[in-house]
Amino acid sequence: MMNSNAGGLYKKSFNKNKIRKRKRDNDVKEEMRDREKNGSWRESDRNSPRISRSDCDSTPTRSTTPRSSGGGLTSRKEYQQKMLKNLSKGKFRWINEKLYSSSSSSALELFQNNPLLFDEYHQGFRSAVNSWPVNPADILIDYLKGKPKEWIVADLGCGEGKIAQEAPNKVLSFDLVANNHMIIACDIAKLPIPNCLFDIVIFCLSLMGTNYVDFLKEAYRTLKPKGELKIAEVVSRFSDIDAFIKVLAEIGFKFVEKDDTNKMFIILDFVKSKPKLIKSNQSLLPTAYNLLKPCNYKKR
Numbered sequence: 353m354m355n356s357n358a359g360g361l362y363k364k365s366f367n368k369n370k371i372r373k374r375k376r377d378n379d380v381k382e383e384m385r386d387r388e389k390n391g392s393w394r395e396s397d398r399n400s401p402r403i404s405r406s407d408c409d410s411t412p413t414r415s416t417t418p419r420s421s422g423g424g425l426t427s428r429k430e431y432q433q434k435m436l437k438n439l440s441k442g443k444f445r446w447i448n449e450k451l452y453s454s455s456s457s458s459a460l461e462l463f464q465n466n467p468l469l470f471d472e473y474h475q476g477f478r479s480a481v482n483s484w485p486v487n488p489a490d491i492l493i494d495y496l497k498g499k500p501k502e503w504i505v506a507d508l509g510c511g512e513g514k515i516a517q518e519a520p521n522k523v524l525s526f527d528l529v530a531n532n533h534m535i536i537a538c539d540i541a542k543l544p545i546p547n548c549l550f551d552i553v554i555f556c557l558s559l560m561g562t563n564y565v566d567f568l569k570e571a572y573r574t575l576k577p578k579g580e581l582k583i584a585e586v587v588s589r590f591s592d593i594d595a596f597i598k599v600l601a602e603i604g605f606k607f608v609e610k611d612d613t614n615k616m617f618i619i620l621d622f623v624k625s626k627p628k629l630i631k632s633n634q635s636l637l638p639t640a641y642n643l644l645k646p647c648n649y650k651k652r
Contacts, residue, residue: 444476452646509558
């Protein structure tokens with residue numbers, strides 16, 4: 353049982369605490385009235401959460417939770433890379449369209465004014481061809497490996513010069529821009545080469561200009577008698593392959609054989625002979641231009 357002295361002390365302590373609490377409550381009420389009167393009490397203050405001392409004293413730690421796919425650094429980098437890739441593809445398609453819809457002299461001027469376009473185009477071209485089951489250049493290289501090393505080869509529209517790098521023969525590579533020492537920069541409609549020099553002339557996916565018949569005429573001029581002509585082109589470009597072969601006969605090429613075993617491209621073999629049914633440029637060019645359609649790469 354609690355004695356009288358202890359009970360008295362407890363009662364005094366309880367009364368003091370009660371007085372302190374009442375005073376504290378009165379102070380809070382008075383402060384609230386003052387703030388409401390002065391307009392400094394905001395609704396957000398009423399609803400704001402109370403912060404304990406433990407909340408203030410806690411040490412912040414770095415979150416180990418992965419950022420969301422919408423705002424993470426990794427996803428942002430991937431997005432930027434994707435955008436750059438799409439821009440690169442768009443640039444490639446634009447250059448490709450220019451090359452197929454303009455003359456070789458206009459294309460030469462385009463690349464002379466901006467040589468970097470040539471590299472950008474061939475990066476996209478390389479990516480497109482690498483997706484094919486077989487690169488036609490590899491087939492042509494294998495063919496040349498079976499021919500005399502003394503053969504002089506013309507690779508017209510050589511791109512990055514793959515054939516010259518891998519074939520064992522003496523290969524002269526020609527294109528609008530020389531991105532290495534093995535390539536001769538020129539318009540292949542006007543080769544800086546004397547007559548009857550080459551044993552074989554190759555067009556590997558390079559009959560691109562609106563004046564591509566001029567390329568074929570230069571091939572005829574620079575080939576030795578009975579020299580070979582090989583043309584590798586995308587299958588979908590030919591609107592009438594028999595008519596195309598007749599056009600080459602008019603220039604002076606005798607058709608030998610056709611390799612259409614690949615679904616992506618076709619290889620045509622010719623030998624330099626005598627021209628048949630010679631026509632003027634004006635009548636030959638329009639006919640030939642309609643026989644080879646532009647090779648347009650679809651947006652993906």
